[in-house]
Amino acid sequence: MMSVQITCSHCGSSIEVHPDVNAHKVQCEICQQTMDVNFNHEHEKGLLKECPVCSRQDFYKQKDFNRKIGVALFIMAAILSIWTYGLSLVALYLVDLFLFRRLALVAICYKCRTNFRGLANMSEIRDYDHEMNDRIVYADHDFKGKPLSH
């Protein structure tokens, strides 16, 4: 199921929700601010075509790397490498490559930075594009889900 992590427009806290067509507002647990959301049936099926927060259609995907786990794993591998002659660091690299790089991806809305996990159509989401990001963030350009063309 898709999970949506919205950034509160008031205090910047994360608000975690699951798509529900009957939910038109989400509330921040920290500051009680409510924000409008617009979920459709595609969202309920895990398909991301349109942002439920800002209605844009431009997203990018990136590795969803949990920093805390990553740091803990690295320290463990570094300590173990004394006895394993560095093999644990190689193992960590492989774990990173297969587990994190291939499985855990997060889609992010260029415009409002809402995070989406567990998408059914993650393969349709393109990689981060620096130029698209600049044009959306600084010039408020709307690509309407189309890739940047030169």
Ligand SMILES: [Zn+2]
């Ligand atoms: Zn808040």
Ligand SMILES: [Zn+2]
């Ligand atoms: Zn958005």
